[in-house]
Amino acid sequence: MTTTQPPVLIWFRRDLRLADHQALMAACATGQPVLPVFVLDPETEGIGAAALFRLGLSIGALARDLQARGSRLILRRGPALDCLRDLIAETGAQAVHWSRAYDPASIARDTQVKAALKADGIAARSFRGHLLFEPWDVSNKAGGIYKVYSPFWKAVRGRDVDALIPAPAHLPAPAHWPASDDLGNWRLDAAMNCGAAVVAAHAVVGEAAAQARLDRFVDTAIARYRSDRDSPALDACSGLSENLTYGEISPHRVWAAGARALEAGSAGAEHFQKELVWREFAYHLMHHTPHILQDNWKDGWAGFGWATDPDAPEVVAWKQGRTGIPFVDAAMREMYVTGRMHNRARMIVASYLTKHLLTDWRIGMAWFADCLTDWDPAANAMGWQWVAGCGPDAAPYFRVFNPVTQRDKFDPDQRYVRAWIAEGQRQPPQSALSYFDAIPRSWGLSHRDLYPVPVISPDMGRKRALAAYEAWKQGQTGHTGLDATPVAT
DNA sequence: TTTTGAGTTGTTCGA
DNA sequence: GTCGAACAACTCAAA
Numbered sequence: 001m002t003t004t005q006p007p008v009l010i011w012f013r014r015d016l017r018l019a020d021h022q023a024l025m026a027a028c029a030t031g032q033p034v035l036p037v038f039v040l041d042p043e044t045e046g047i048g049a050a051a052l053f054r055l056g057l058s059i060g061a062l063a064r065d066l067q068a069r070g071s072r073l074i075l076r077r078g079p080a081l082d083c084l085r086d087l088i089a090e091t092g093a094q095a096v097h098w099s100r101a102y103d104p105a106s107i108a109r110d111t112q113v114k115a116a117l118k119a120d121g122i123a124a125r126s127f128r129g130h131l132l133f134e135p136w137d138v139s140n141k142a143g144g145i146y147k148v149y150s151p152f153w154k155a156v157r158g159r160d161v162d163a164l165i166p167a168p169a170h171l172p173a174p175a176h177w178p179a180s181d182d183l184g185n186w187r188l189d190a191a192m193n194c195g196a197a198v199v200a201a202h203a204v205v206g207e208a209a210a211q212a213r214l215d216r217f218v219d220t221a222i223a224r225y226r227s228d229r230d231s232p233a234l235d236a237c238s239g240l241s242e243n244l245t246y247g248e249i250s251p252h253r254v255w256a257a258g259a260r261a262l263e264a265g266s267a268g269a270e271h272f273q274k275e276l277v278w279r280e281f282a283y284h285l286m287h288h289t290p291h292i293l294q295d296n297w298k299d300g301w302a303g304f305g306w307a308t309d310p311d312a313p314e315v316v317a318w319k320q321g322r323t324g325i326p327f328v329d330a331a332m333r334e335m336y337v338t339g340r341m342h343n344r345a346r347m348i349v350a351s352y353l354t355k356h357l358l359t360d361w362r363i364g365m366a367w368f369a370d371c372l373t374d375w376d377p378a379a380n381a382m383g384w385q386w387v388a389g390c391g392p393d394a395a396p397y398f399r400v401f402n403p404v405t406q407r408d409k410f411d412p413d414q415r416y417v418r419a420w421i422a423e424g425q426r427q428p429p430q431s432a433l434s435y436f437d438a439i440p441r442s443w444g445l446s447h448r449d450l451y452p453v454p455v456i457s458p459d460m461g462r463k464r465a466l467a468a469y470e471a472w473k474q475g476q477t478g479h480t481g482l483d484a485t486p487v488a489t
Numbered sequence: 490t491t492t493t494g495a496g497t498t499g500t501t502c503g504a
Numbered sequence: 505g506t507c508g509a510a511c512a513a514c515t516c517a518a519a
Contacts, residue, residue: 140516140517141518141519142517142518146517147516147517148516151518398511
C-alpha cells in the first residue's frame, strides 16, 4: 500500500522498537506515510567498540521488524541535520519525529537540528519514551534536585507512568523509497577484532527477544530477585540493560511487568522496580549536573591524587583480567567475552581499580565504554563515581570492597570464578576458554599460563587506600598514587 | 530557620 | 560460625 502524500520521517536513535513509541504513534495518527530512518552521525560513531557493535545488531533487528510490517529502515551516514535535510528534499517530507535523548551532546545536536528544521518550515517534534519520568518533572520539596537515591525513589514510586502502546501492525509506506546505505558496509564491528563473534553469541537482540527476556525473568526469577541478584554465578538478573540502552524495550514495559508482579505478591518485584528507577536517577543527575559525565561530581575531589596512566602495568593487568585476584579477573573476563558484567562484580572491579590501585575512575569508565554492550553514559558515570567516593552517595570512606571477602560471600563455591578463569584448571569450561578467543593476539596470553601473582594484596590495598583518603582529607600534598611497593600474598 | 533522622550494595574485630 | 559494635563525619531532605 503506497500513497503519494509526503511522509513523516521517524528519526530512530536510542528507541529501536515499534511498541511504546510515541513519535511513531503520532506519525501513524496523521494518516501520512511513515519513513523510518537511522542516521550514523559522527557523535554516534564515537561510542565504544562494543557499544557500536551492539548498536549495529539492534539496527539490523529493527530493520527486519519494519520489513515485516511493510516498511523499511533507511540508513544514512553523516551529520544528522545534513542527512535529514537530504531526505526531506528527496521525499518532500514536512515533518520529522524523534524520541528525546538526554545526554548533553545529544541535547546540543537535537536543539540545533530542531531550530534548523523549523527555520526550514518543517514540523520537528520530539517525544518522550526513553525514561519513565522526565528529569525536570522530579524535584524535592524545596524545588531542587535529588542527590540521594532513597528520597528520589520515594518521590516517584507511586507515580503513574505513560500507558503502553502496541506496535502498529502496518506502517503506511511512502510512494517511493529513498536510497539507503547498507548496514554491513558501515562495519560497526570493525573495532571488535576477533571478539565480535564471541560477544555476539551473548547478545539478546531486538524487540521480540527483549520482551521474551522480560517475560522469562518475571516467570522464573523475579520472585527470588531480592536474594539471588547478588550472586554472579546465578542467572538471577533480568539482563535487560542492553535492551534498554538501545530502546529495544521501553522502561514502561519493564516497569509495568514489575508492577504486575508486585500486585501478584512477588517478593522481589519492588527491588526490581527500584533497580529500574536507579536508571532514572542516573538520568536525573546527568540532566541537572551534566558535569557528572567527566568531572568529579563532588567538589574538592580534583585534589585527590588518582593515578592517571591508562597504560600503567597494574591498570593493564586490570583490563586484561590478570590482577591475581580471582573475583576481579573473572569479572573483567566476563565483560570481555559477553559484553556484560554482573552488577555486584562491577562494584568490585571498580572499587579495586579506584581504591586498591588508586587509579582515576575515568580510566575504568573508558574501558567499560569500550567493552560493554549495555553501555550507558548516565548509569556508568554515576556508578563509577559512586564507587570511587566522589559521586552522589554518602559513602563512608572506609567502605572499600575486599574482593576476597566478597567472593566468599557471593561466590562461595567459586562457580563464577571457575567459569571465567581457565588457568590452573585441568579442564577449563568453555566460557573460560572463550576469553582467549576474544582477546587480541597482541596480549600474548594463553590459558596454559600460570595464574598471575596479585598486583597488590587486598589487605595492603585497603590500608593504602584509607591512608590516601586520610592524607587527601587533611589537605596534605605529595600523594602520587602508587607509591608503595606491591606485595604478593 | 532549625532540627532531626537517615543515608544501595562494607570490613574487621572481639565476644 | 555468628553477631553486634565500631569505623567519622557530613550532606541531604523533610518536618
